[in-house]
Amino acid sequence: MSQALTFRYEIDGDDFTRAGEASSSMKNKLKQLGLDSDVIRKVAIAMYEGEINMVIHADGGKITVTVSDTEITMVLSDTGPGIPDVEKAMQEGYSTARAEVRSLGFGAGMGLPNMKKYTDEMQIDTTVGRGTTITMKVYI
């Protein structure tokens, strides 16, 4: 592949049962492209954590994934409430998730640190009341 490939997903914020569809579809596409399974797993975990966050914290959003010869770039953007204190949000165990989210198996405050752990670059741009854009790269 010499030209970068781009994949776009709309994430529905109302339907927790469908959360993860985009990450599942992306994982499949990366497999079809014949990428290394470790690279695929890193992308899948990071994107899934981000997708779940969009559903439980931001009422959905958009994900764009670009695959080039050297890296996979994921851009997750939402128009949710934004993150007031990013440093705090990046700490393991920090979560504002409601009890209902916890009963669904999420809300332990592990997602953002995990996204950082599984990617080679991660940047968070967020404005309270406006939304959040998270850009992550995994090198191939």
Next chain:
Amino acid sequence: MTIREMQEVLDARFLYGEEMADLDVEFVFSADMMSDVLAYGSRCSVLITGLCNPQVVRTAEMLDIVCIIFVRGKMPDENMLALAVGKGIAILATEHYMFTACGILYEHGLRGGA
């Protein structure tokens, strides 16, 4: 230990993916919080859980987990099982509680991976 052997020692039922019965597994993670599975379970090929919703199957898919074991009689519905199709995930259900299910597998040589 194979998936079939786990099924036998746990008195479990195959709900999906019986064709994977001969696959060998080694490391197991058990939790009801999918947050924890995603954070700590990436070396494991088996997930034992008492949580029963579609995100359990999605989480397993992202981590390349090959077998989900639902404990204390939890029964995934058709929609959940459909999510495992084509993903290389076998699904078992046992009446044992979490602690007992883990203990039995540990006794048979399986270990935690985190």
